Amino acid sequence: MERKANCENEYAMNRGPWSAEEDKTLMNYVQVHGEGKWRELSKRAGLKRCGKSCRLRWLNYLKPDIKRGNISSDEEDLIIRLHKLLGNRWSLIAGRLPGRTDNEIKNYWNTYLRKKVEHKHNQNDVVGHDSNIPINLSSKNSLGILHPTKPPHPLMIKPKSMRCTKVMMPGNDSVNTMNLLTTTWDHNNPSASMPQDHHNHCLTGVLQDFDISDLLMSYEDDCRFNGYACVEIPGHIFEDESWRLDDSMVEEAWYENWKHDSYFSQEQNMAMSFPSF
DNA sequence: AACGGGTGCAACCGCAAACGA
DNA sequence: TTCGTTTGCGGTTGCACCCGT
Structure with a gap:
């Protein structure tokens, strides 16, 4: 299915994966001028991307303090607990996991953790968990x-x-x-x-x-x-x-x-x- | 080697809240 | 107070990659 264009000057905009050149341009611009005013930033930096797309790229990928690599078992455990407490409040959950983005946590949950938790619950059901037992x-x-x-x-x-x-x-x-x-x-x-x-x-x-x-x-x-x-x-x-x-x-x-x-x-x-x- | 289904994840969409003139 | 703009959020999509057949 073709995605509907939604940004300003939508048909003049680049879409899809970011090139290394675009990343470099965005990174350089934000380092000099700071974050915010994304629509204006996009125009001034000469990026053919909508402001929203620039913001997302920066927050989820380019920002220097983003932690790379696999999610540790401690982080995983924390995500499970926080999800039980907060539900799909990905930004809140991400806020308790320094260096992780809401998008990353959401993806990790949807592709892996949800199944793991469901599997665990199913196992508990099989062994006859008694909810009256403290x-x-x-x-x-x-x-x-x-x-x-x-x-x-x-x-x-x-x-x-x-x-x-x-x-x-x-x-x-x-x-x-x-x-x-x-x-x-x-x-x-x-x-x-x-x-x-x-x-x-x-x-x-x-x-x-x-x-x-x-x-x-x-x-x-x-x-x-x-x-x-x-x-x-x-x-x-x-x-x-x-x-x-x-x-x-x-x-x-x-x-x-x-x-x-x-x-x-x-x-x-x-x-x-x-x-x- | 070719194919097809499954998976992971970056990117997009639509909506609502926050902001500011 | 109003209204247009910007920002933030959660859900969804699409594509690249992997792996089994």
């Missing part, structure tokens, strides 16, 4: 990732419908505060239970239905989030903020790093953008 008692999260050394935290025994009700994530504001994302879970009307930030903006679908044990397993495995989580167990709603897991965790040596360690630099944490507040 997964943390077997030191596995729901992705089947083994937890090699740490015994389960007392609060991480998972009731069947335990939900994440409050999460504090590193903020993206300039004063290094934590954004409080909250939701109250109405068991009679689950669809009305949307996570909200302190401006009462909904974060539909971000935390709702998210399995708290996966979130916490991610925390304690590698401390990639500097966040706090509150949980609600049906029939026992913890109104008191003192039940924040971080407070109870830090009393135990196993979890002492949970709150303080940061896998990413502060700068990267600040850059983390959670869906449109």
Whole structure:
């Protein structure tokens, strides 16, 4: 199928793979004049490409800090977890993987990881996974990732419908505060239970239905989030903020790093953008 | 060697949000 | 506030390459 031309002066534009000459031209221009104003950049640099195409080429291929080479098992593991948390929010996921682009992660997921995860789930189904068995008692999260050394935290025994009700994530504001994302879970009307930030903006679908044990397993495995989580167990709603897991965790040596360690630099944490507040 | 199906990935498309005059 | 432009995002496409027959 022939692709429909879409850019400005569409029929005068080059399309398809970029030549080495075009790459060189774009690279030189961006190094001198910087990124942005892509349409203008394209004209000024003398590239017969639309602005959009220039931007994409730069961001996905030419930008100097792009990491080349295979995705490591650590990166793969992180992608799987983040995808479980965020869904197809490729740019958010890429934001937690320095040097990787959203396009690369999306392609990697679609061509390889999705099948791998589906295969793993199918295997779990075959051996008769019982969803009522607390997964943390077997030191596995729901992705089947083994937890090699740490015994389960007392609060991480998972009731069947335990939900994440409050999460504090590193903020993206300039004063290094934590954004409080909250939701109250109405068991009679689950669809009305949307996570909200302190401006009462909904974060539909971000935390709702998210399995708290996966979130916490991610925390304690590698401390990639500097966040706090509150949980609600049906029939026992913890109104008191003192039940924040971080407070109870830090009393135990196993979890002492949970709150303080940061896998990413502060700068990267600040850059983390959670869906449109 | 030729062919055809499968795979990986760069590039494109359409839409929406953000921006700025 | 409005409206045109720019930027960013996620889904999709098409082509080159690989591999088995």
